[in-house]
Amino acid sequence: MKLPSIVIGLIVLPVIGVLSAAPKRAESEPITVPLWLDGKAPNGDGTFDSENAVITVHRPAKPNGAAIVICPGGGYGGVVIGPEGHGIAKWLNEHGITGVVLRYRLPRGRASVPLLDVQQALRIVRARGPKEWGCDPSRLGVMGFSAGGHLASTAVTHFDEGDPQASSPVGRASSRPDFGILIYPVITMGAGTHGGSRRNLLGAAPPEDLVELYSNEKQVTQNTSPCYLAHAKDDGPVPPLNSRLFHEVLKSAGVESEYLELPTGGHGLNGYKGPMWEAWQKGVLTWMRRIKVLSGV
Numbered sequence: 001m002k003l004p005s006i007v008i009g010l011i012v013l014p015v016i017g018v019l020s021a022a023p024k025r026a027e028s029e030p031i032t033v034p035l036w037l038d039g040k041a042p043n044g045d046g047t048f049d050s051e052n053a054v055i056t057v058h059r060p061a062k063p064n065g066a067a068i069v070i071c072p073g074g075g076y077g078g079v080v081i082g083p084e085g086h087g088i089a090k091w092l093n094e095h096g097i098t099g100v101v102l103r104y105r106l107p108r109g110r111a112s113v114p115l116l117d118v119q120q121a122l123r124i125v126r127a128r129g130p131k132e133w134g135c136d137p138s139r140l141g142v143m144g145f146s147a148g149g150h151l152a153s154t155a156v157t158h159f160d161e162g163d164p165q166a167s168s169p170v171g172r173a174s175s176r177p178d179f180g181i182l183i184y185p186v187i188t189m190g191a192g193t194h195g196g197s198r199r200n201l202l203g204a205a206p207p208e209d210l211v212e213l214y215s216n217e218k219q220v221t222q223n224t225s226p227c228y229l230a231h232a233k234d235d236g237p238v239p240p241l242n243s244r245l246f247h248e249v250l251k252s253a254g255v256e257s258e259y260l261e262l263p264t265g266g267h268g269l270n271g272y273k274g275p276m277w278e279a280w281q282k283g284v285l286t287w288m289r290r291i292k293v294l295s296g297v
Contacts, residue, residue: 044112053117058089064096065136073146076200084145109203119175127169142177149185156180157219187242226256230280232265
């Protein structure tokens, strides 16, 4: 089964304020940008959705060029936009990284809808980020938590290089992230998945080819983006098997991957605080320096 046709030629104009060149103001207010033209959010089957998705760009006072599109979790039935979205963006800002929070559309069994949204978000940041938000298009990553981790792992395994014939810079931009950060992610749609995420994404009784397509451990190639993963051993809702499996497949394919398995913390790592939460944050910053996304040692 092939992925549905990706609509990549659309571009939207900013609707909030006038955006300047690279950010000059310290602690700028976040900027919210819709992904799709009104009434033209694609569903992947030739139809369109009146519901839109948006990104909120949090710009650091001193941007270093790195940027990350953040996919909050919520089991594909909601979006935990606070602690796994805007809170993460503010933490990234402390390290000079532009945080781009994606409020993606909920799939309701339309499996390609969240993927189309994250791909469009990556294209927008890659095309507009250099002039408007101080972003380096070669240091653009994706980060996700829980079901948002599944979406981020889908982004690093399902991408294209853009349409060179597209009329807009967004349509011509690649949707491949330069790196992925997956925190207690759902990865597989097979055994060991999170049942609610699978049902919301694929429907109650999905065909086997759709299950395989969105079981991202089965979609890894040598072109898959480098990834950092973190998961607690005692995560009940999303077993750490998900991260272990993806890490092992990445390494087998020759793709850079680091996996931090935490001794405790459960799903959500003790409510997004404490030593287990801080451990992955410290680890990912070290990893980003090692792969040359951030400078320093």
